[in-house]
Amino acid sequence: MHAIGIDIGGTKIAGAVVDELGGIVRSSRVPTPVDTAALEDAVVEMIGELEAGERVDAVGVAAAGFIDAAQSTVYYAPNIDWRNEPFREKLEARVGGSVVIENDANAAGWAEFRFGAGRMVSDMVMLTIGTGVGGAIVAGDRLFRGGFGAGAELGHLRLVPNGVACGCGQHGCLEQYGSGRALMRMANEIADAGGIGQSLARAREEHGALDGTIVGGLIAAEDPGAVAALRHLGRWLGEASASLAAVLDPQRFVFGGGVAVAGELLLAPIRESFLEHLPARGYHPEPDFVIAELVNDAGVVGAADLARVWVEEHA
Ligand SMILES: [Zn+2]
Numbered sequence: 001m002h003a004i005g006i007d008i009g010g011t012k013i014a015g016a017v018v019d020e021l022g023g024i025v026r027s028s029r030v031p032t033p034v035d036t037a038a039l040e041d042a043v044v045e046m047i048g049e050l051e052a053g054e055r056v057d058a059v060g061v062a063a064a065g066f067i068d069a070a071q072s073t074v075y076y077a078p079n080i081d082w083r084n085e086p087f088r089e090k091l092e093a094r095v096g097g098s099v100v101i102e103n104d105a106n107a108a109g110w111a112e113f114r115f116g117a118g119r120m121v122s123d124m125v126m127l128t129i130g131t132g133v134g135g136a137i138v139a140g141d142r143l144f145r146g147g148f149g150a151g152a153e154l155g156h157l158r159l160v161p162n163g164v165a166c167g168c169g170q171h172g173c174l175e176q177y178g179s180g181r182a183l184m185r186m187a188n189e190i191a192d193a194g195g196i197g198q199s200l201a202r203a204r205e206e207h208g209a210l211d212g213t214i215v216g217g218l219i220a221a222e223d224p225g226a227v228a229a230l231r232h233l234g235r236w237l238g239e240a241s242a243s244l245a246a247v248l249d250p251q252r253f254v255f256g257g258g259v260a261v262a263g264e265l266l267l268a269p270i271r272e273s274f275l276e277h278l279p280a281r282g283y284h285p286e287p288d289f290v291i292a293e294l295v296n297d298a299g300v301v302g303a304a305d306l307a308r309v310w311v312e313e314h315a
Contacts, residue, residue: 001057004050005304008063010079015046018304022115044094059099060307062107062299069149071100100310109136110143111302112254116293121251129259133175177236180259186229187215197225231269238273246279256292
């Protein structure tokens, strides 16, 4: 049984026909139109193109935002002008067959659970460290969505009372301490302080500002200032993971997104800080901390597999 997965990102729409082992049979990619009507047309066109000559049983569409528990309506999307958008109904009317809508971080987490770094466990937490922090929870072999469908927003777990202001309207969220954007803030602070921040300060002067590529390059070269910024980030992620372990008790934490390419340099401070902050340390079994395996394809593979699961459960 093949399913189509579509991942609507901020800059591109990626789509693929995916087999039941998570393998990509064929794929497609177009820039994301800004206009919502054009975006809908682009998704419909991509589905038509992908299903030509294939036997496809379901379509899963992943997008950033709050999706209702019925996987039908997008309550709110941060990058697309959707408010209470009945996207499933609109797509099903145009393409025929079953369509399910899923939060993009949930889709990526599900793909890791089924086919990537989360295989062999029943309970997993994934944190996607990109510009922001995305979250996904698998509990007892099932994706956790919450009662209204808006659960697992782990980036908005409050970490610091009265901390840095967050785009969600609150203060001190994990996203402000554990994201790519937070890494840039920390790198700038280290650059300002001189000492180990000298290379960061020089790079900032040369390029006008620090960005992910510059800081990532310095981390790869093991520059002490850039590694210190990453370590700071990792320690916050470890502290948040300890709180998550107290609630969810996963066997494995998976870290994805652009910052996770740092690998062990990121995981080491996460593990260290996790153990320092773990409630009942020494008596609580310790989970593994690993890097995501599927990287670019996780959104489409997860969306396709969740659509297949939906069809099987509703057959
Ligand atoms: Zn927030």
